[in-house]
Every structure is written in structure tokens, then in C-alpha cells.
Amino acid sequence: MPSVVMQRLEDSCDVDLNEGADLTEDQLIARLRDKQGLVSVFTNQVTRRAIESAPQLRVIANVAVGYNNIDLQAARERGIVVTNTPDVLTEATANLTWALILDITRRVSEGDRLVRRGGWKGWTFNFMLGSDLAGKQLGVVGMGRIGRAVARRAQAFDMRIACFSPRASGRVSLLDDEGTEFGSAESMPLDRLLATSDVVTLHCPLTDETRHLINQTALARMKRSAYLINAARGPVVDEAALAWALKSRLIAGAALDVYEREPEVQQELLALENVVLSPHLGSSTTETRVAMADLAALNVIAVLTGQAAVTPVP
Numbered sequence: 001m002p003s004v005v006m007q008r009l010e011d012s013c014d015v016d017l018n019e020g021a022d023l024t025e026d027q028l029i030a031r032l033r034d035k036q037g038l039v040s041v042f043t044n045q046v047t048r049r050a051i052e053s054a055p056q057l058r059v060i061a062n063v064a065v066g067y068n069n070i071d072l073q074a075a076r077e078r079g080i081v082v083t084n085t086p087d088v089l090t091e092a093t094a095n096l097t098w099a100l101i102l103d104i105t106r107r108v109s110e111g112d113r114l115v116r117r118g119g120w121k122g123w124t125f126n127f128m129l130g131s132d133l134a135g136k137q138l139g140v141v142g143m144g145r146i147g148r149a150v151a152r153r154a155q156a157f158d159m160r161i162a163c164f165s166p167r168a169s170g171r172v173s174l175l176d177d178e179g180t181e182f183g184s185a186e187s188m189p190l191d192r193l194l195a196t197s198d199v200v201t202l203h204c205p206l207t208d209e210t211r212h213l214i215n216q217t218a219l220a221r222m223k224r225s226a227y228l229i230n231a232a233r234g235p236v237v238d239e240a241a242l243a244w245a246l247k248s249r250l251i252a253g254a255a256l257d258v259y260e261r262e263p264e265v266q267q268e269l270l271a272l273e274n275v276v277l278s279p280h281l282g283s284s285t286t287e288t289r290v291a292m293a294d295l296a297a298l299n300v301i302a303v304l305t306g307q308a309a310v311t312p313v314p
């Protein structure tokens with residue numbers, strides 16, 4: 001917790017801070033027994049058992065926009081408010097997504113590895129060729145705040161935008177958070193988006209429906225020249241299937257910020273050159289992390305002082 005946020009919490013509550021590793025379920029249960037509020041990060045599994053063992057708990061404030069680590073149903077049944085941190089991390093996560101897109105399509109990390117191991121023998125005409133983006137299609141899966149912010153940046157690279165929508169198809173207007181139109185996208189079913197996009201970028205939440213959304217069948221639909229980007233949640237992609245697709249050059253490359261079993265990464269992926277692997281950095285800028293922690297603190301304080309939460313999960 002940034003000290004300024006700790007101060008805000010300590011001004012209104014007694015705080016029991018866990019500065020060590022993530023608590024086990026039993027440790028969390030023991031610590032929550034007499035608590036009214038919990039500030040959690042997405043690596044804390046807030047299970048039904050933990051929620052049911054905390055008789056006084058009134059609010060769980062996740063310091064993340066995703067909240068798949070919390071048993072929402074169990075919290076709802078107990079009337080506990082669950083909050084997340086939307087908006088404040090949108091720009092940082094969209095920027096990291098673009099860092100990954102540019103890195104994998106221009107082979108920056110691959111080149112960096114080559115230089116460091118002394119493998120660069122000098123400039124040649126057809127050395128380490130990457131792919132241009134202009135005129136190509138960016139397929140966005142999950143047109144929430146982050147998906148839209150990624151799409152907005154795609155205009156600077158002259159890309160066409162496609163988005164997956166299970167319902168709508170055809171042209172849709174893209175609106176920013178103020179409701180101002182900044183462009184348009186072709187809305188299409190997932191199969192078509194996968195088959196026609198040059199870069200597919202994932203920004204959907206992890207749910208029962210999206211777990212392994214990108215599996216062997218989905219990867220086989222993609223163009224051989226296409227790239228997959230995942231800065232959403234690891235389990236949206238079947239990592240073993242992705243390693244297979246990359247090894248067999250079924251797709252050109254992938255860039256991942258999130259993994260199925262963090263911090264573990266599929267051994268096979270580690271050995272491949274056509275994948276960029278970043279360690280879950282989506283929202284990790286100093287400014288964004290302070291803003292996320294502060295929003296979580298405001299949510300806890302609001303609920304514990306009888307006011308409406310600032311950003312309750314829908």
C-alpha cells in the first residue's frame with residue numbers, strides 16, 4: 001500500500017496490514033474473523049469459505065479491475081459490497097498492450113536477446129524482418145474501457161478495427177468514456193474476427209464463458225501471419241495450445257502479459273523466440289498503482305461509513 005493511501009485508511013479505520021506473501025485460505029479466515037472491510041489484490045483468492053467465516057465483513061475492495069479472484073455469489077448472498085478499480089488503470093493497460101503489439105510485430109525483445117548473447121553480426125537487408133501495421137486489422141475481443149482505449153490508439157497506426165460481439169454485426173461507432181465518437185469498428189462473430197485479423201488482442205474478463213476462449217480450434221482459425229496479444233487474464237488462453245500453435249508456426253507470434261498459473265509460465269513458451277512474455281505489468285505504473293490503491297481505500301471508507309461505494313462491481 002502506498003504510504004499516502006495507508007494514511008487515508010488509518011485516518012478512518014484500524015488497519016491490519018499483511019506485508020508478507022499472499023495469505024493462505026486459513027490465514028485469511030483467521031485475519032478476517034473480526035474485520036469489517038478487506039482490501040485485496042487479484043492474487044488473493046477470496047473464497048466462499050473465507051467470506052462465510054467473516055461474520056462482520058461488509059466490503060471487499062479489490063485493487064484491480066478484474067475480480068475473478070472473489071467469489072461474487074458468496075459475497076452477494078451475505079450482502080457484502082464488492083468493489084474494483086475501473087477507469088484509473090485503463091490508459092496504463094492500453095499502453096502496455098501497445099508496447100506488446102509493437103514489440104512482437106517488430107521483434108524488439110527477440111532482437112534484444114540476440115544482441116545480448118553476441119549474436120548480431122551487423123546490418124543486412126533482410127535481417128529480422130517484422131510486420132507493418134498500417135492498413136491491417138486489429139481484432140479486439142472485449143470492447144470494454146480497456147478494449148476501447150486500445151482501439152483508440154490503433155488509429156495512430158492506421159489500422160482497421162474489428163470487434164467481437166456475440167450479438168451485433170456490422171459497423172459500430174466507438175465512443176470514449178465521455179461519449180464522444182472517436183471512430184468505428186466492424187463488429188463480427190469471434191470466428192470471423194479470428195480468421196480476418198492481423199493482430200488479435202484480448203480484453204475480456206475471465207468468466208466461465210471466456211476460460212480457454214482461445215483454444216486449439218480458435219488458434220487454428222487465425223491467419224498464419226497473425227499475432228495474439230493477451231493482457232487480460234491468463235486462463236482466457238489455453239497456454240499449451242498456444243505453445244503448439246507458435247511452435248508449428250500456425251500463427252506468427254504472441255505477446256502475453258498474463259498466464260494460466262502465474263507466476264508459472266509454460267516451459268515450452270520460454271523456449272520460443274516468437275513470443276514476448278511480460279510479467280503481468282498491465283497496470284504497473286507508479287501513478288496508476290497509487291490511483292488504484294486510493295480508489296480501493298475510498299471504496300472501503302465509503303461503505304464502512306454508510307455511504308454508497310464509489311465503484312461497486314456491477
Ligand code: DGY
Pocket residue numbers: 042063064065066067089282283284
Ligand atoms: C487488473 O486490474 O485486473 C490487473 O490485472 C491487476 O494488475
